[in-house]
Amino acid sequence: MTRVQLNYVFKLFFRLAGYSAVFILLGIFAMLLINGALAFRDISLGEFFTSPIWSPSAFEQPQYGILSLVVGSILITLLAMLIAVPIGVGAAAYLAEFAPKRVENIVKPAIEMLAAIPSVTIGFLGIVLLGPFLAQLFGTTNGLNALNGAILLAVMALPTIISISEDAIFAVPKSYKEASYALGANKWETLVNVTLPSSASGIIAAIMLGMGRVIGETMAVLMATGNAAAMPESIFSSVQPLTATIAIEMGEVPYNTPHYYSLFALGVILFLITLGINLLADRITSGFQMK
Amino acid sequence: MKKRIQFAVGLAFILLCTMLSLSALGVILFDIFAKGITHLTTEFIFGFPKNGMTEGGIFPAIIGTTFVTLITAIFSIPLGVASAVYLNEYAGNTWLTRLIRTSIRNLAGVPSIVYGLFGVALFVQAFQMGTSLLASGMTLGLMSLPYIITATEEALKTVPKGIKEGSTALGATKFETILLVILPVALPGIITGIILALSRAAGETAPILFTGVFFYQRYLPTSVFDEFMALPYHLFILSTQHHDIEGVRPLAYSTALLLLILVFALNLVAFYIRARYRQQT
Numbered sequence: 001m002t003r004v005q006l007n008y009v010f011k012l013f014f015r016l017a018g019y020s021a022v023f024i025l026l027g028i029f030a031m032l033l034i035n036g037a038l039a040f041r042d043i044s045l046g047e048f049f050t051s052p053i054w055s056p057s058a059f060e061q062p063q064y065g066i067l068s069l070v071v072g073s074i075l076i077t078l079l080a081m082l083i084a085v086p087i088g089v090g091a092a093a094y095l096a097e098f099a100p101k102r103v104e105n106i107v108k109p110a111i112e113m114l115a116a117i118p119s120v121t122i123g124f125l126g127i128v129l130l131g132p133f134l135a136q137l138f139g140t141t142n143g144l145n146a147l148n149g150a151i152l153l154a155v156m157a158l159p160t161i162i163s164i165s166e167d168a169i170f171a172v173p174k175s176y177k178e179a180s181y182a183l184g185a186n187k188w189e190t191l192v193n194v195t196l197p198s199s200a201s202g203i204i205a206a207i208m209l210g211m212g213r214v215i216g217e218t219m220a221v222l223m224a225t226g227n228a229a230a231m232p233e234s235i236f237s238s239v240q241p242l243t244a245t246i247a248i249e250m251g252e253v254p255y256n257t258p259h260y261y262s263l264f265a266l267g268v269i270l271f272l273i274t275l276g277i278n279l280l281a282d283r284i285t286s287g288f289q290m291k
Numbered sequence: 292m293k294k295r296i297q298f299a300v301g302l303a304f305i306l307l308c309t310m311l312s313l314s315a316l317g318v319i320l321f322d323i324f325a326k327g328i329t330h331l332t333t334e335f336i337f338g339f340p341k342n343g344m345t346e347g348g349i350f351p352a353i354i355g356t357t358f359v360t361l362i363t364a365i366f367s368i369p370l371g372v373a374s375a376v377y378l379n380e381y382a383g384n385t386w387l388t389r390l391i392r393t394s395i396r397n398l399a400g401v402p403s404i405v406y407g408l409f410g411v412a413l414f415v416q417a418f419q420m421g422t423s424l425l426a427s428g429m430t431l432g433l434m435s436l437p438y439i440i441t442a443t444e445e446a447l448k449t450v451p452k453g454i455k456e457g458s459t460a461l462g463a464t465k466f467e468t469i470l471l472v473i474l475p476v477a478l479p480g481i482i483t484g485i486i487l488a489l490s491r492a493a494g495e496t497a498p499i500l501f502t503g504v505f506f507y508q509r510y511l512p513t514s515v516f517d518e519f520m521a522l523p524y525h526l527f528i529l530s531t532q533h534h535d536i537e538g539v540r541p542l543a544y545s546t547a548l549l550l551l552i553l554v555f556a557l558n559l560v561a562f563y564i565r566a567r568y569r570q571q572t
Contacts, residue, residue: 007464011381017370018377021394021440024433028401031412090308098302099309107309109562114316116487116558118494120523121323121547124530128540129322155315162312188298209400216402218497219523223531243404243497250408250501255416267408271401278400282393 029271036268039064039261048265054229054240056249056259064262066269068231072146072239073215075232076225079150080157080214085207087154088161089196092203095162096169097191108163115159119219126152126224140236142226147235149225153217157210164209168202169195201284208281212274218243242266320551327548330541336549339509344529345539349546354511355424355504355519356553360493362428362515363435368485370432371439376469378440379447399437403497406434410502425515427503431492438491442484446477479568483561490557494550496523506532522550 001009040048043064051065095104130151131143172195180190196203226238227248240248246263253259338348382388410430420426450473458468474481496504505518506528512519529543530536 003464003467007466010466010469014373014377014381017373018382018391020370020374021391021398021437024436025394025398025401027413028405028409031409032405035408035412087308087311090305091312094302094305094309098305107313110313110316113555113558114312114319116490116494116554117316117319118496118523118550118554120494120496120526121550122319124526124543124547125319125322127530128543129318155319158312158315186294186298188301189294192301212400216400216404218402218404219527223527243402246404246408247497247500250411264408264412267405271405274400274402274405275397278397279393282396 029268032264032267032271035261035264037261037265039258039265042258043262048262052231054245056253056262062259064258066242066266068229069240069242069245069266070269072225072229072232073241073243075235075239076146076150076153076221076241077211077214079146079235080153081207081211083151083154084157084161084210084214088158088206088210089165089203091158092162092165092169092206093191093196096166097187097195111159111162114155115163119156119217120223122152122156123220123223126220131224138236144224144226144238145236146225146232146239149221149239149241150235152220152224153214156217156220157214160213161206161210164206165199165203168199168206171202172198205281205284208277208284212277212281215277216243216270216274218247222247242270246270323544323547323551326541327544327546330545331548335542335545340507343535344507344533344542345535349520349522349525349542349549351508351511352520352522352525352546353549356493356522358424358512359428359431359499359503359519359521360489362424363431363492364485364489366429366432367435367439367488371436371485371488372443372474372481374436374440375443375447376474379444380465380469380473395437395440398433399441401434403434403495404500406430406498407500407502409433410498415502421516422501422503422505422518423516424503424512424519427499427519428515430498430502431495434495434498435488435492438488439485442488443477443481446480446484447473449480450476479564483565483568486557486561486564490554490561493557494523494554496521496527499524522546522553526550 048064048066050067051063052067053063053065054069056062056064095107099107126148127144130148134143134145134148135141176194176198177190180194185193221241222244225241225244227240227244228238229240229245230237232239246266249259250263253263335348336353337350339350341347378388378391382391407430410426410433414420414426414429415422454472454476455468458472459465463471499521503518504521504524506520506524508518508520526543526546529539529546533539
């Protein structure tokens, strides 16, 4: 093969590799959709979306209502964000605006380290450390509940929220802040009234990406939320979010049964939720970059 | 005066936020190191599980995680690097390129458990690989792909335009320039990105749950079609599914510690390469 032919062949190879991401994303969606759709030969769509009872392995009358699973997912996600957003944005503001270089050089790698911890490890600590602690603090019988999962998820969302928010806050033009100082505002007033509002779109994108990670997180919630597929009554209820349901049941279910396909249908829902969140975050950041 | 108080309270609040974030890391590291170190003996690292995993070591899990990560690497590195080369060196700013970039960002956002489902449907079932090292490795490979592409592209972007033009001016074809000039210059950055992506894959549990991991094997896998033990899954089993959960807690802590050491060691290597490379340029 001549040099020129080789050049041509590899151009084609690189191009195909370049397109692969699109094919894989479409492939994942198609595969989930095809398998998920097969579930509805046996399960009514109405039951699936409106019934709160998920008991697919009941011998006589299996029931496939995802409502309590969805509520479980939403509950722990909102709780986690309630914890992670103020802490994450606060820490990002400190790092971007106030932290001396020395402090920054310690904190930033530490945040990266936190991001690198495998989720199964965090779930493990939810069982052995946070669970007993919460049980004692609130006097409940065991600490494996929505609150436990939410705290773990908050820890896992923090690195994403902190690092992306910090970039956004850091990107605010210096002249904005200088104008604020010139008007007599101090550093705190400038942060609250000028810097944070101007970086709002970046911070919102950071929160969305953190939330995407939280909704899709499996191991930590599987281990720490207590796995009860019932409608939660409070933050101390055990819940079984969508991800945990798939993780628990996929390993035990026989292939190509309605139960098997129903787990793919849960996968479709998860896929669409995270896709929606990511596309929204994308939109917000692209608007933010154009400014 | 009011402004001063506001300033002090505000600063105290965001300082507290930073401390809280750090203390999360501190608590995790301290607890696992303090309670995991006692059982981390050579017997534990190089031994096989005994008595229903209540004694002995976790050598097969270490080997399994190593093997599956190697398969992940073989599968994801060539495709990921080639994809990044296309985006950085060939692709114009068209709607198709934007679609590719959007797809990559969204692939990174797909939950790991969904990759697991996809792995079952495609690799285990459709491609008839069964639950195996290969199916798990390829599932993890797909999951790592967006991270490898993004990191490689970042590295490729830092290659100065001048040396590319120099190579072209000397009569090299585009492929020769990529292979002999661009990739070698970007290599430290690419390797850093690859190591970080693989360390993430090595610690993942959800994608391998139903594609090939097995909780107890007394032998090591001999082919890519064997099932395997893995460190993260081992930790999951020891802390949730074992018949004597309280009894194996020390073993679970040591497994967690070993997993943390593995992941942090890979991260340190990556940071070291990045730091050295930054000093040179």
